Amino acid sequence: MSNQAIIRFEKVTKQYDEDPPVLNDVSFEMERGRFYTLLGPSGCGKTTILRLIAGLIEPTSGKIYIDGKLVNDVPANKRQVNTVFQDYALFPHLNVFENVAFGLRIKKLKKEEIKQKVREALRFVNLEGYENREIKEMSGGQRQRVAIARAIVNEPEVLLLDEPLSALDLKLRTEMQYELRELQQRLGITFVFVTHDQEEALAMSDEIFVLNNGVIQQRGTPTDIYDEPINRFVANFIGESNILKGRMIQDYLVEFAGKQFTCVDGGFNPNETVEIVIRPEDLEITPPEKGKIQVKVDSQLFRGVHYEICCYDQQGTEWIIHTTKKVNVGDDIGLYFEPEAIHVMRIGETEEEFDARLEAYHEQGVANEG
Amino acid sequence: MKKMKLSTIYLFIVFVILYAPIFYLMFFSFNSGGKMYHFEQFTLDWYRELFHDTRLLIIVLNTVIIALLSSVISTILGVFGAIAIWYVRKNYQKSLLLSFNNVLIVSPDVIIGASFLIMFTVVGIKLGFTSVLLSHIAFSVPIVVIMVLPKLQEMSSSLIDAAQDLGAGRREILTKVILPYITPGIFAGFFMALTYSLDDFAVTFFVTGNGFSTLSVEIYSLARRGISLNINALSTLLFLFTIILVIGYYFIVTKRNGRAVGLGARK
Ligand SMILES: Nc1ncnc2c1ncn2[C@@H]1O[C@H](COP(=O)(O)OP(=O)(O)O)[C@@H](O)[C@H]1O
Numbered sequence: 001m002s003n004q005a006i007i008r009f010e011k012v013t014k015q016y017d018e019d020p021p022v023l024n025d026v027s028f029e030m031e032r033g034r035f036y037t038l039l040g041p042s043g044c045g046k047t048t049i050l051r052l053i054a055g056l057i058e059p060t061s062g063k064i065y066i067d068g069k070l071v072n073d074v075p076a077n078k079r080q081v082n083t084v085f086q087d088y089a090l091f092p093h094l095n096v097f098e099n100v101a102f103g104l105r106i107k108k109l110k111k112e113e114i115k116q117k118v119r120e121a122l123r124f125v126n127l128e129g130y131e132n133r134e135i136k137e138m139s140g141g142q143r144q145r146v147a148i149a150r151a152i153v154n155e156p157e158v159l160l161l162d163e164p165l166s167a168l169d170l171k172l173r174t175e176m177q178y179e180l181r182e183l184q185q186r187l188g189i190t191f192v193f194v195t196h197d198q199e200e201a202l203a204m205s206d207e208i209f210v211l212n213n214g215v216i217q218q219r220g221t222p223t224d225i226y227d228e229p230i231n232r233f234v235a236n237f238i239g240e241s242n243i244l245k246g247r248m249i250q251d252y253l254v255e256f257a258g259k260q261f262t263c264v265d266g267g268f269n270p271n272e273t274v275e276i277v278i279r280p281e282d283l284e285i286t287p288p289e290k291g292k293i294q295v296k297v298d299s300q301l302f303r304g305v306h307y308e309i310c311c312y313d314q315q316g317t318e319w320i321i322h323t324t325k326k327v328n329v330g331d332d333i334g335l336y337f338e339p340e341a342i343h344v345m346r347i348g349e350t351e352e353e354f355d356a357r358l359e360a361y362h363e364q365g366v367a368n369e370g
Numbered sequence: 371m372k373k374m375k376l377s378t379i380y381l382f383i384v385f386v387i388l389y390a391p392i393f394y395l396m397f398f399s400f401n402s403g404g405k406m407y408h409f410e411q412f413t414l415d416w417y418r419e420l421f422h423d424t425r426l427l428i429i430v431l432n433t434v435i436i437a438l439l440s441s442v443i444s445t446i447l448g449v450f451g452a453i454a455i456w457y458v459r460k461n462y463q464k465s466l467l468l469s470f471n472n473v474l475i476v477s478p479d480v481i482i483g484a485s486f487l488i489m490f491t492v493v494g495i496k497l498g499f500t501s502v503l504l505s506h507i508a509f510s511v512p513i514v515v516i517m518v519l520p521k522l523q524e525m526s527s528s529l530i531d532a533a534q535d536l537g538a539g540r541r542e543i544l545t546k547v548i549l550p551y552i553t554p555g556i557f558a559g560f561f562m563a564l565t566y567s568l569d570d571f572a573v574t575f576f577v578t579g580n581g582f583s584t585l586s587v588e589i590y591s592l593a594r595r596g597i598s599l600n601i602n603a604l605s606t607l608l609f610l611f612t613i614i615l616v617i618g619y620y621f622i623v624t625k626r627n628g629r630a631v632g633l634g635a636r637k
Pocket residue numbers: 016022040041042043044045046047048049
């Protein structure tokens with residue numbers, strides 16, 4: 001098999017009537033055999049991207065390629081792509097076996113072959129023995145497995161999953177996250193998984209596309225996106241963050257909260273106004289004199305694994321800290337953080353500019369060291 | 371508790387009032403006296419007479435044939451009509467079409483009958499079997515549409531998406547998804563059309579002619595000529611037949627709906 005992209009969007013725009021575009025000039029590539037997640041708030045265009053790939057809607061402009069072939073004019077029923085719908089969309093008039101067999105019957109496979117493939121697919125999703133059940137007799141989790149079996153039995157090159165876990169309770173959801181990830185690895189096909197749950201996205205994906213307002217804000221591995229969010233939206237949407245106004249004095253030296261700190265970011269103009277992200281779990285509580293910043297504890301919440309502590313510094317800036325240590329409300333404490341914990345964001349930077357800058361100052365960094 | 375009792379009594383009275391005339395009529399169909407009062411002796415003579423009346427048997431046959439043919443044809447037309455209305459995406463067009471449909475249901479039979487009579491005369495269709503059949507189809511189609519459309523609207527559009535996603539073309543979507551899904555509605559529409567056709571009097575009265583007659587028209591003319599207990603016997607048989615139809619319909623619908631309702635409740 002060639003290693004060209006299995007799915008490619010080229011400047012795809014989708015607009016309904018006179019409304020503002022639902023997707024605006026979106027371009028991306030997806031490689032074979034990887035687990036992709038489209039992450040974004042409700043209404044940002046995730047389902048629209050899936051429906052464009054599946055062929056259930058047509059782009060207003062732009063080109064969509066599957067497996068290197070332009071598919072703008074290929075109808076949904078002729079695409080090598082299958083979908084697990086958000087409401088599962090199982091056929092209520094058919095039992096489990098017939099639901100899974102639906103696609104194979106349309107392809108007019110032989111009876112024996114259908115039987116064997118359906119059984120195999122049901123075994124894949126741990127539902128052997130449920131062939132003759134009616135859909136209404138299945139629980140939510142089981143229905144979801146039927147929907148997955150119905151899709152994978154057709155051996156698609158790409159499986160699209162539209163928020164498949166959102167209807168399940170927390171425990172089942174966590175279980176299914178593992179199972180889906182494992183299923184993807186066993187099948188070795190491309191998964192395009194849609195969710196609005198950032199934890200789910202971080203846990204499951206090879207690569208995450210963060211969407212907002214019909215634009216891809218940032219794409220990258222979970223750690224990339226978590227550690228180096230490109231802007232305020234991504235920083236806020238993925239995990240919790242302290243976002244502060246600051247000023248970049250020079251490369252590797254930044255000023256915020258009234259003090260200067262060394263950091264690991266560069267490539268900015270001298271004295272450029274920037275935004276600083278520090279993750280709550282990167283803040284360490286110290287005695288006031290040992291901290292880089294001094295704050296007063298305002299409130300404390302027990303969150304199970306950790307405490308969430310809310311503090312204010314002398315300038316009145318809010319600091320959120322995640323820690324297993326307990327403090328007392330009203331205490332004066334110090335906050336310590338490593339230079340690596342400071343992430344500097346240029347205001348209004350696009351993804352391409354961000355990547356270019358990252359590359360430039362990394363090279364420079366290597367040159368400096370050498 | 372008291373409230374329950376009151377409502378039960380009320381229902382009981384209503385049903386007695388509604389059914390009393392029918393049972394009264396049925397009772398005297400077994401009267402050897404020949405009158406609707408003073409029951410003399412139990413007899414099946416009226417029924418015997420009925421079954422020897424070949425003219426009446428032919429009329430019964432006509433009625434059944436018209437009912438079956440018109441309900442089958444109008445079910446087919448109505449199902450496709452409903453699907454067509456359902457496919458219309460623009461809301462105002464959809465409600466316009468639906469209003470046209472509903473006007474036909476609520477407009478008085480007399481007007482429908484008279485207008486059909488005029489149309490058949492103008493177009494030059496001879497009054498008789500064809501004219502009755504055509505007009506029965508015409509007033510049944512809107513009924514089928516109104517029975518099928520809610521089923522279509524209740525169907526999630528993602529089922530169609532899923533079928534397409536699994537490789538189904540237009541035809542397979544229709545035969546493998548839409549039609550099976552709306553089958554309960556189709557049955558309901560068919561039985562409604564059947565009963566409407568069986569007991570239609572007004573429209574048929576207008577458009578029939580040349581010796582062709584259906585039961586309701588025949589009973590009307592018999593009754594005008596004077597009361598014979600023949601009519602009682604005939605009405606009794608019709609009533610029993612209707613009861614059987616209703617029970618059959620009930621079983622089909624509850625069996626089908628049981629599935630759909632169960633699914634809906636889970637969502
Ligand atoms: N058929 C449609 N007509 C008009 N607007 C639509 C249609 N389908 C989706 N939209 C709009 O497109 C936007 C994105 O929808 P969607 O892709 O479903 O978002 P999500 O990210 O929640 O899946 C929403 O604002 C929605 O209102």
